[in-house]
Amino acid sequence: MVKKKRRSMLYIPGNNPAMIQQAGVYGCDAVLLDLEDAVALNQKDAARILVRNMLKTVNFYDTEVCVRVNNFHTPFGLTDLEEIVPLQPDNIRFPKTETVADVKEFMKEVRRIEKEHGIKNPTMTIHVMIETAKGVANVYDIAAADPRIDAITIGGQDLTADMGIIKTPDGVGIDYARKRIVMAGKANDLDVLDTIFADVNDDEGLREETEYIKKIGFAGKALINPRQVDVVHDVFNPTENEVRKAYRVYSEFIKNKKAGIGVFAIDGKMVDAPVVQRAITVLEYAKIDLKEIEKNAG
Numbered sequence: 679m680v681k682k683k684r685r686s687m688l689y690i691p692g693n694n695p696a697m698i699q700q701a702g703v704y705g706c707d708a709v710l711l712d713l714e715d716a717v718a719l720n721q722k723d724a725a726r727i728l729v730r731n732m733l734k735t736v737n738f739y740d741t742e743v744c745v746r747v748n749n750f751h752t753p754f755g756l757t758d759l760e761e762i763v764p765l766q767p768d769n770i771r772f773p774k775t776e777t778v779a780d781v782k783e784f785m786k787e788v789r790r791i792e793k794e795h796g797i798k799n800p801t802m803t804i805h806v807m808i809e810t811a812k813g814v815a816n817v818y819d820i821a822a823a824d825p826r827i828d829a830i831t832i833g834g835q836d837l838t839a840d841m842g843i844i845k846t847p848d849g850v851g852i853d854y855a856r857k858r859i860v861m862a863g864k865a866n867d868l869d870v871l872d873t874i875f876a877d878v879n880d881d882e883g884l885r886e887e888t889e890y891i892k893k894i895g896f897a898g899k900a901l902i903n904p905r906q907v908d909v910v911h912d913v914f915n916p917t918e919n920e921v922r923k924a925y926r927v928y929s930e931f932i933k934n935k936k937a938g939i940g941v942f943a944i945d946g947k948m949v950d951a952p953v954v955q956r957a958i959t960v961l962e963y964a965k966i967d968l969k970e971i972e973k974n975a976g
């Protein structure tokens with residue numbers, strides 16, 4: 679089985695039936711059906727009902743489906759959970775997480791609702807969003823707060839607002855937070871996902887930002903418009919040359935392992951465990967099944 683990547687997660691406002699209906703055909707890896715900031719206060723109930731009904735009826739094909747609920751410090755958070763948890767979307771995204779206590783309170787309700795609905799082996803995972811200075815300060819503990827958390831993400835719009843700064847195209851104001859969140863996520867084996875890029879007409883800016891966040895360790899990015907999907911995939915997809923090299927490294931690794939050799943050279947360059955691990959990551963993004971390489975390596 680090839681591990682599924684989340685290069686692109688497209689936000690869709692939860693009160694827009696036409697957009698949700700199309701969710702499975704945009705070509706993104708995941709959709710984020712939003713009950714939070716994309717939805718006006720007087721639309722919250724309508725959005726919740728719509729998303730609940732769409733989860734029951736829409737064919738999302740192989741697109742991962744995540745629902746972003748409202749925070750518990752709003753009048754909507756608990757009702758969102760009561761309606762959405764029983765339907766077990768692939769994941770629930772918990773915004774503006776600031777403390778371990780927030781996660782514990784949230785997960786207590788999730789587990790209570792699952793129990794009440796007789797859901798014995800829940801598959802739904804949790805994405806925590808870090809969007810305030812307090813959340814950034816506590817991120818190492820938050821990332822480790824519950825085993826069902828499988829991704830952590832930064833909300834750059836809210837974070838800059840909380841910090842009282844302008845969000846500039848070079849991202850300098852959120853750079854420390856991005857890197858701290860990456861380390862907290864990696865330390866707990868989580869997917870680390872980046873914030874949105876707000877200018878849907880600036881492909882070059884989107885490309886530059888995506889190249890940067892890929893370099894510092896993010897696994898993918900949230901998007902707000904289907905026109906952003908191709909640029910982000912193009913950045914995250916390895917080049918043909920990278921795939922060829924990774925294939926060769928992994929294949930040689932399997933052959934050497936069988937001969938009891940842990941470190942070897944390809945074209946004069948040392949290959950050891952970290953080099954193999956990086957090759958595996960490239961092959962995962964290229965959706966190449968490692969089992970096939972293992973078989974071919976004899």
Ligand SMILES: CC(C)(COP(=O)(O)OP(=O)(O)OC[C@H]1O[C@@H](n2cnc3c(N)ncnc32)[C@H](O)[C@@H]1OP(=O)(O)O)[C@@H](O)C(=O)NCCC(=O)NCCSC(=O)C[C@@](O)(CC(=O)O)C(=O)O
Pocket residue numbers: 688689690691697698712715716809831832833834835836837872873874878900901902903904905
């Ligand atoms: C930005 C814009 C208004 C531009 O409108 P435009 O009209 O110029 O778009 P066009 O390109 O002309 O649309 C062409 C065709 O695509 C369709 N289409 C457009 N967008 C689509 C879409 N998202 N999903 C499906 N379909 C879509 C459209 O319906 C049309 O279809 P059709 O008529 O059939 O041709 C529009 O995209 C939009 O509303 N985006 C979603 C915004 C949103 O969700 N915000 C909340 C999440 S962020 C946040 O909360 C901050 C955060 O929390 C986040 C974090 O970082 O994680 C933090 O703190 O940072």
Ligand SMILES: [Mg+2]
Pocket residue numbers: 715773809833835836
């Ligand atoms: Mg936000």
